[in-house]
Amino acid sequence: MIATNVLTPLAATILAQADQTIAPSTLKSLEFELPDSGGDWALFAGIAVAIVAAIWLYIRDTRMLSRGWTMFLAMLRVSVLAALIVIALNPQERTQRQAYRPSQVVLLVDTSTSMQQPASDPRTQETAEPLSRIDAVRQLLADSELIEQLREQHTVDIYTFDSDLSEARHHFSTRYVPEGQPVAPTGDPQEEPVVDWDELLETRGLSTRMGDSVDKLLAEVKSRTLAGVVVFGDGVSNAGRDVGTANERAKKNSIRLFSVGVGSTEPPLNLQLAKLIAPTDVQKGDAFELTALVRGDGLEGRTVKVSLQKRHSEESEAVIVETKEATLLEDGIPVEVTFEQTGDEAGEFEYTVQAALASETVESRPDDNVAARSVNVFDRPLRILVIAGGPMRDYRFSKNTLHRHRSMEIDVWLQTGSVGISQDADDLLFDFPETREELFGYDVVMAFDPDWSEIPEEGQQWLEEWVANEGGGMILVAGDVYTPQLAAAADDFTSILKLYPVVLEEVSMTLGSRDKSAEAWKLGLTQEGKAAAFLQVTDDPSTAMAVWEEFPGVYRCYPTRGRKGGTTVYAEFTDPLARGGDGQPVLLAAQRYSQGQTVYLGSPEMWRLRAMDEEFYDRFWIKLVRKAAEGRTKRGLQRGMLILQGADYDVGQTVPLRARVLNSQYRPLEQQTLGIDVYDPTGKPMVPPLTLRQDRNRPAEFVGDFRVALPGRYRLELSIPDSSETVVNEISVSLPKLEAASMQQDVQRLKSLVEETGGRYLSINEAAAELPALLPNMGQEFVIDQRLRELWDRQWVMFLLVGLLSVEWLTRKLLKLA
Template sequence: MNLWPQLFQMLPVAQSVDSQSSKTGADTIIPAGTIGSTPTDSTITMVEWGWPEDPLTWAILLAAGVAITAYVVWLYRRDTTETGLATRIWLTALRLAMFAGLLLIWLNPQERTQESMTRPSRVAIIVDRSLSMRHPAIDASANISASAESEPKATPTQPAVDSTATRSELVKKLLADSPMLEALRQQHEVSVFMFDSTLQGPVVTLPVKPSVTESNASANANTAEATDDKSATPVAWDEILAPKGLETRLGESLSDAVRQLAGRTLSGMLVISDGSNNAGIDLDAARDRALSQKVKLITLGVGGTEPPRNVQVADLQAPTDVQVGDPFDVVAFVTAQGLTGQKVLVELVSSTTEDPAETIVASQEMVVSGDNLPMEAKFPLKAGKTGSTRYTIRAQPVVAQQEINIEDNRQSLTINALDKPTRVLLVAGGPMRDYQFVRNLLFRHKGIDVDVLLQTSATGTSQESDNLLTAFPTTREELYSYDVMIAFDPDWRLIPPESIDLLYDWVFQEAGGLIVIAGDVNTLQVAAVSASTAEQSALGKQLMKLQELYPVILNSYLSDLRFDQEHSQPWPLAFTPEGEAASFLQLTDEATSSQARWKEFAGFYKCYPTSGPKAGATVYSRFSDPRSESAILMASQFFGQGRTFYLGSGEMWRLRSVDDEDYDRFWIKTIREFSQGRLKRGNRRGLLMPETRKIALGQTARIRARLLDAQFQPLSAPSVPLQLIDPSGRPVVPPRSLVADPNRPGEFVGDFRASLAGVYKLSVEIPQSSELLQEEVSVALPKLEDENIRQNVVGLKNLAEGTGGAYFNLNDLNLSAAKTVAVNESGIDRIAALLPNRSEQILIDQRLKTLWDREWVLFVLVGLISAEWLTRKLIKLA
């Protein structure tokens, strides 16, 4: 075989057969209509030749063939004039046979073996899994009429529709109990996807159901046995279809599904949803993508189409802490749909730990003036005794109605009654605006006692306060009487070192709350102290110790302070996710409306520069001025048993431009938040502190605990168990625990994700003690999925229009009777008829074998040449 390369050098270049073979290669598709409904795999063998493709090459080939043949005939006619006709024919045949063999090699014959395989037709089912699917599947009015009219007519084959079924339960009945999937699997591979805020899946993929006939029963026996549905693992439809999503992005999810699945074998997509689309791109954009990709959309709507009847407690406002004897209001905002002109009863009930039974405190009747118009119900109360009381607002129609959602008919909150006012120490380095507004606010507040130390005031200066101080407290008795200290850019040099030691211990050991506001004048004193300079003076050592109380690393570089920089415009607050979830930073009692209120605030002009947060600190907001390199505006940290809060600007007074009440609420809630350690220090060995006490469903609540051992030293343990009871009263599994914080001895942190709406009860047992630390976290349902709970029939119809699909209403399909309805008469058969079989049979190259590349071909050619040479020698030709 080594002679072939040399032989090829004497031959013309052979034409490639790639272009010819590609016509029957791996991409060759035989239309599904030519192979039957259940095509079988087979093997095909064919011989390919490298014939010329263009006329010019054919002409050259034929001309060369004629010329060579004529030349050979002429040559041997001349050379064999004396030998006879037989010799002439013999030599001519040998020479022509050799050229014929070379032509055969040039044509490059190959044997191609291909396997015929079937690419199945596909159908994608896209199912809505957002929280709106927890609502009833049919209209309340339809429930009443159906039960009144159709119940006497119900038969075993056609039972009445379950009036209590939710939308997800009806979808489960369609997929698990009806013949829908079996009908589609006769011709298609079925993939089930879920969507809410994103597209997930496929969560279930079901292959084409094999069709076994008498002619191929033996050939397909093993396949049929392997794919028998009885032996397959049951699909956990309850878990898959459980409503979870906080928003519905139908347009975006459907667009993603079209992008992922579009192709020749996709017969269509079946979209099962109530048509809600409250986030992401609109439905028209998804339909346009389906049209461009030629994807058929069939929409199956679920949910009532009539205006729903529903009463909802939209909002609940009340203080979290009140003083015993002080009046306060519990204000509820109630909305209703489909009940215009009817009366709604709003009740306020209360319960305590000692008496968990709910007691009606007061009630009101209100007339609904229109759909979704808020009605305010105010209940004036007065704190009678210390302790925690749980108040619940209940709302329901006076005349009993079947509502589409009863989960939103009540809201609860806990109010703590304290037997002593919150004591605040207000220290200021100068009479800055924020100091003056906060001083006046606290002095007027009945539940707060405020003492003031203005370091720049002269003797005899009058300040609105319960007690005007001339010096910082120097004894434990004086300092430890306060619950929280607010420091407006104080001159720490004027505070004796021993008082700074007292302040440090008051926060760390006595659960004091410290709020520090940075300023342009004195904050640099604390920031500029380093470990080397601290050794030079006692004050430096104390200021170094004071730095530990700050939850941020203050910047000491004068170049970064930018005092000479122009500040001509305000910059809005850039809240972190922790800041958006922090309850004490909410200007309203609902997170979404609070974020909208903060967006109305123009912001601050300046913020003190920082180099980052301390380890374990929580950053709530950053300064959005790009020149500040994201300076921290608000942050807090747990420091021992206490907490410290940092505000990087003294311009919070600008919040009054939005609303005076917003400013007052910010400071009162912040003071309440950071005075809790002192107000709840009944147990000196522990403190349980959720970072926020009100979150939305699906969010994560972060928990922190400070624990001491029997010797009142920081507890040393890798973790402590956290007992967590969900709103249904059952322990959360698997059990949770709080893990030791490596940066803070005696502190433990953990979190949990809220999967149910209501109140989670938290408790941690103090080691070597039978006492429990207890707290609560309220989980609210997001209102996005409840704003419009009617089925969007128009949107679902528009989705299917023009794509070749159609709209169906799931409520119109009698799923229980579908198995008995004649073919092409049930809704399921009509859906299946819109999804034709688009399977494809493809040819896959398995082997390509060159036929001329054999030893005997070489021997034949050499033999022909040798026979011609020997004959010429024998007859003595030149």
């Protein structure tokens, strides 16, 4: 049978993966199946004997005839036997299509935030601002001839890694054409797409898993034509497995590993303001302290000047209020510098401490010498009304915490209480405030699963009006008893349910069922939750998330079936069995409600945080109350307000931003977008400017976000339309603690990664000149399709054999031979 020339799926896949600039070639060859067994040789021996016998018989039978007839008849018989020999040899024509799989090189670049560190020791640089490590890699790949030199022999694929390996970020095709391979027609020449190196090599990761990432890449890239993998980085690996696993896999799979090191190899010389400790609230007239912890590397015994600056929230310029000197201790040991201040004026103040060496010294990193904290100086305490449906633990513990705080006054209405009970509070109530004036005198209302039916309908309307128009803040804690009743009787509590950031689910039984409460589930913090300042329960923001990761969690959470527009969810309940149509139940969320703010807490079990540390629990509730009171403390006829989730962020984090802007008639703006200017720590504006989009559910508010890429102070300026007023806010950005510790290139780790793999370590200054020669061309030719055609299996062959035998038979008849 004749085989058809059709590409198999495997062949088509291989051809698609081959470099498209190299066309397949076609080769044809003639093949015979020679005998290779005893049976095959016996067949051919039998045919040879038959030929000899045929010749002998015709010589004998035609001895009475002329020699010509003998030769003619013998030729006919021998021709048939010869044809049988040819058929037995099975002649075939083989047609092969061959292609070329080009050699491949993979470049793997570290894009963790440690690559923001200087590429070399600033003490050896002539420029004031040394190049960062990632910029040095970017220059090597974008501006040097390295990529083009590699493309002369290989295809080049670029991957990145930080806390995990990325997908392939970019592919460069090879320019190599093997000898004898035709170049495929490409039609009109097209320009290659321009590579956005800034976006491609943008630093994002808050940790570095070098060992895991390289090992994962080696498991994914299994090409026979892989010439080598080149890792660009500073050798930092502060999470995951060591590089030994990746090294073993490379040796097992015979993959060459190369490492290109970037970063100073000299011990660092650096001054750092490690921490600034300051109170968040101070009573007007009271004295307080700000303590700066200053440490140095390679600066033992040197004198450092530490200055304190103060700026009111409504002012743009800070003033220096005090300067002190201190002597640095041995490397890594901080020295305390304390400033004593007095809260003479009420308001929000930003205190900035800056450390500088007394003599001129070029540091390894000059941008970690500043820290800032906000201090609220209050002339009157926050007034808080606590309403509780029963004496639940969170009610008791949080009430006592707030009652002890000097900046807060607590009035309590325990709905199950009676005259004569004792409660830690400034005033004990037995009913809801009787007048609007009494209610409007409070800054925050905390509702612990209250019986809303005990509040008259007029009082419920007052609450909604107080939040919307007076900037009041509400903390709504769900519980087992009255929250299900609230959800079931939605028509009776319209004003109250408006204030909830979530839509409550109707349930037919309480949350205390043993089947649903057998295990504690951790808080599922969202990105907004990880960035929220009010959830940072330690002095150091970098350790705050570790507290929530260690926190065992809560056993139950009230089910929700929706999140209202404009709601920010900070945490979800992680029990997979509690998942509903809207996803996991909301555990912690907040929403801006006109001038005020409401906060929802879906579980009355935050008291479990006290088992870790009572201070964590106290800070949680104090910061949560201040979060709810933001609208109250900033209330007034202001046309613009910037709302941030926090003031401190790590490099690589996304900063969610919300702006509330009104027109000159104090009504929502009639526009879909709003521009805001963001200035990075170097003073350069973000290009293009950040654009906020109108919240469809809150026309007066605009939302957006941006990512911070540099450590230092970012300044946000919002110009109010049709006004000279400008709203200004600032955030502080620092390197993550894990990444900030990498001041020096880890050459030994980079060498351990490539040891005995056939590759080697190179410095970034050596890479462009030496790397191309170290990567051999591993390209291969391969067959993508072939066709076999049996040459004897033809109709004419059959007619030929029949014809020869017929002529022989007819001739013998005519010659009257037996």
